[in-house]
Amino acid sequence: MTELREPAAGPTGGGPGATAPVIPPTAAPDAPDTTSWGGRHAHDPTVARDDDGVYWCFSTDARYDGPVRAGVQVRRSTDLVTWELTGWALPGVPPAAAAWASAEGLWAPEVVRSPDGGWRMYYSASSFGSRRSAIGLATAPHPAGPWTDAGLVVSSRHHEPPEGTGHPNAIDAAVVDDDDAQWLVYGSFFGGIHALPLDPVTGLVAERAAASAAPGALTDHPGVLLARRSPAVDNGAVEGAFVLPRPGGGWALLVSYDSLASSYHVRAAVADAVTGPYRDRTGRLMTDTDAAPWSVGVPVLSGHRHDGGPGVLAPGHGSVLTEDLPDGGRRQTFVHHVRDADAPARHRLQVRRLVWTHDGWPLVSPQPWAGAARETDDEDAWPSDPAVLDGRWESWEPGADPTHVRTTTTGVLEPRDEVRSHGRGRFGWRAPDGAEVSAVVHPGWDAVRGRATLVLTALDATGRVVLATRVDEGA
The missing domain is CATH 2.115.10.20 (Glycosyl hydrolase domain; family 43)
Structure with missing residues (x-):
């Protein structure tokens, strides 16, 4: 400080x-x-x-x-x-x-x-x-x-x-x-x-x-x-x-x-x-x-x-x-x-x-820690099926404009090619612009809606980061 x-x-x-x-x-x-x-x-x-x-x-x-x-x-x-x-x-x-x-x-x-x-x-x-x-x-x-x-x-x-x-x-x-x-x-x-x-x-x-x-x-x-x-x-x-x-x-x-x-x-x-x-x-x-x-x-x-x-x-x-x-x-x-x-x-x-x-x-994580009773520490239980990337997500990019409070947008994630599962919530894919993306998906707690869901953090080869919370019932 x-x-x-x-x-x-x-x-x-x-x-x-x-x-x-x-x-x-x-x-x-x-x-x-x-x-x-x-x-x-x-x-x-x-x-x-x-x-x-x-x-x-x-x-x-x-x-x-x-x-x-x-x-x-x-x-x-x-x-x-x-x-x-x-x-x-x-x-x-x-x-x-x-x-x-x-x-x-x-x-x-x-x-x-x-x-x-x-x-x-x-x-x-x-x-x-x-x-x-x-x-x-x-x-x-x-x-x-x-x-x-x-x-x-x-x-x-x-x-x-x-x-x-x-x-x-x-x-x-x-x-x-x-x-x-x-x-x-x-x-x-x-x-x-x-x-x-x-x-x-x-x-x-x-x-x-x-x-x-x-x-x-x-x-x-x-x-x-x-x-x-x-x-x-x-x-x-x-x-x-x-x-x-x-x-x-x-x-x-x-x-x-x-x-x-x-x-x-x-x-x-x-x-x-x-x-x-x-x-x-x-x-x-x-x-x-x-x-x-x-x-x-x-x-x-x-x-x-x-x-x-x-x-x-x-x-x-x-x-x-x-x-x-x-x-x-x-x-x-x-x-x-x-x-x-x-x-x-x-x-x-x-x-x-x-x-x-x-x-x-x-x-x-895009969401605050909610306590061990609401979070899942066992990474073997984190998702490995790329299908979890489907659905509707509320997302924002922390680097898009760090000088202002970013508002979130809700929709599907960007198109993905060649999605690879590395297990324990880790995924990789190629974005439409060709950039390689590394992502982690794990169980979390939606602090606004007050319910368990999935959260995602993703980083591509250009340094772009996306933080997202799954907001449909499929989570």
């Missing part, structure tokens, strides 16, 4: 060595009444699952209807659908972060397991429009806390380099495990997205841990560049990066483009290594700053409005929750925020299933 405009409360203490219990919503004098919040006010979310199967969501200090309480919002859920705000991870902005960045709140937390079985939270500290920023680290024995601040990991200075180059803005952390190595993927707007090696034992930047240098110091080596946009386009808006392994090998990068309050949307690219180079479906590099503003990256999610449903504005800043299921399967969900198209200041948490095409591209 780079430039959130909501007001924020000032720093309230905490810091290295301090024990920070999870604070019930009514425990602090500046704590608002959160009993009705649920998933509202969640921005830049990440979700972790504890050993008991409980989900914990951590998000930016943001609120659209009143003053903000600083310290990272914490929510709890047992189904990824219904959420309860349980408090804040920290009592405020830790002193080192406040002193360096003049931050009045904490942004875009990333929560991961540490080698000792505990938990690490990488939080961001900055202010609107500035790259004088820092990523800090806090630790806890459990996602519920208590969280103890451990100081800064990496920081950046505000400067105006030519053509958007220079040190990246030190916010928006994402941690990536690659065999015995670990990486900090970070950056936003200014300077693009970079990856720095971490020391898995300490959780600090590896070069500083090895050299016993002061953690959090400025570095002349910001890491490997993964993605960058031309500064002529909304100040080079690319942020909220998340890197995850692809089935069968390699890596996928998910990033958010454009203004977080209006045209925010999510794009994807893939690479053979964590450090890239990342390319989209047509082979264009995610570092290509000369390309047309919205031509680089596969658009997987953007603002939209289903027939009869609420308008979803500016979806983005996502993370991926990967769960190993009791039956030996795996579930992946894309956790992100959205805004209300009819009231753009209002933001909330949303979760969608993430799926992979047969040739290894990440796509997301």
Whole structure:
């Protein structure tokens, strides 16, 4: 999260060595009444699952209807659908972060397991429009806390380099495990997205841990560049990066483009290594700053409005929750925020299933996650008969015009030649224009009509994506 405009409360203490219990919503004098919040006010979310199967969501200090309480919002859920705000991870902005960045709140937390079985939270500290920023680290024995601040990991200075180059803005952390190595993927707007090696034992930047240098110091080596946009386009808006392994090998990068309050949307690219180079479906590099503003990256999610449903504005800043299921399967969900198209200041948490095409591209469901009771995780039960592609579908294209909320259209899918079933919901075919299409069809839940149905996500060789919900009774 780079430039959130909501007001924020000032720093309230905490810091290295301090024990920070999870604070019930009514425990602090500046704590608002959160009993009705649920998933509202969640921005830049990440979700972790504890050993008991409980989900914990951590998000930016943001609120659209009143003053903000600083310290990272914490929510709890047992189904990824219904959420309860349980408090804040920290009592405020830790002193080192406040002193360096003049931050009045904490942004875009990333929560991961540490080698000792505990938990690490990488939080961001900055202010609107500035790259004088820092990523800090806090630790806890459990996602519920208590969280103890451990100081800064990496920081950046505000400067105006030519053509958007220079040190990246030190916010928006994402941690990536690659065999015995670990990486900090970070950056936003200014300077693009970079990856720095971490020391898995300490959780600090590896070069500083090895050299016993002061953690959090400025570095002349910001890491490997993964993605960058031309500064002529909304100040080079690319942020909220998340890197995850692809089935069968390699890596996928998910990033958010454009203004977080209006045209925010999510794009994807893939690479053979964590450090890239990342390319989209047509082979264009995610570092290509000369390309047309919205031509680089596969658009997987953007603002939209289903027939009869609420308008979803500016979806983005996502993370991926990967769960190993009791039956030996795996579930992946894309956790992100959205805004209300009819009231753009209002933001909330949303979760969608993430799926992979047969040739290894990440796509997301057109419908929000409805809970395990309404969803089907057993991919062996997903359709394999191409006949499921027939019928009437309500569809939209996230890349057709990401600067506006897309309205859906209802009808049959485009004509298909040589449809091939790859099993487990995966299909491929040739479109009328000759482009090869990779698609995933799986059971889902129509949130507007309130019924079980089939949903489809499809990507063609030109980078065009279609998201669709089957709306006839044949589903």
